[in-house]
Amino acid sequence: MDDDLSVLRALSRLLRTHACHTKTYDVAHRFLAALGGGLPECLVLDWQMPEMNGVELLEQMTRQGLRVPTIMISAHIDASARERCLSAGALTFLAKPLQDTELLAAIQDARKIARNIRVGPTKA
Numbered sequence: 001m002d003d004d005l006s007v008l009r010a011l012s013r014l015l016r017t018h019a020c021h022t023k024t025y026d027v028a029h030r031f032l033a034a035l036g037g038g039l040p041e042c043l044v045l046d047w048q049m050p051e052m053n054g055v056e057l058l059e060q061m062t063r064q065g066l067r068v069p070t071i072m073i074s075a076h077i078d079a080s081a082r083e084r085c086l087s088a089g090a091l092t093f094l095a096k097p098l099q100d101t102e103l104l105a106a107i108q109d110a111r112k113i114a115r116n117i118r119v120g121p122t123k124a
Contacts, residue, residue: 001054048076054072
């Protein structure tokens with residue numbers, strides 16, 4: 001999810017070439033409205049968006065009991081922003097411009113976590 005349509009198109013193209021099904025949203029309320037169709041395996045979320053920023057969206061999802069492994073992205077990186085995103089539940093925080101390999105590795109990690117969330121914890 002990103003409010004920059006060119007970033008959305010580029011991310012979608014990259015992920016489709018790596019066999020990832022994608023849906024894109026430019027604002028949080030459109031994403032939230034689409035959740036009736038089920039939760040995504042992972043979420044790539046821009047920190048700075050209009051109406052509701054990425055941290056606010058993560059916090060709202062947590063309040064609603066929605067667990068989706070989330071990769072936060074931003075062009076504005078500083079330690080406090082990174083810490084706030086990770087504290088809100090983001091799996092990782094990546095800087096724009098994104099490095100393809102770094103993003104794809106983070107998505108692979110998020111997908112593994114999503115499978116564990118859906119299956120539940122393993123019993124020892």
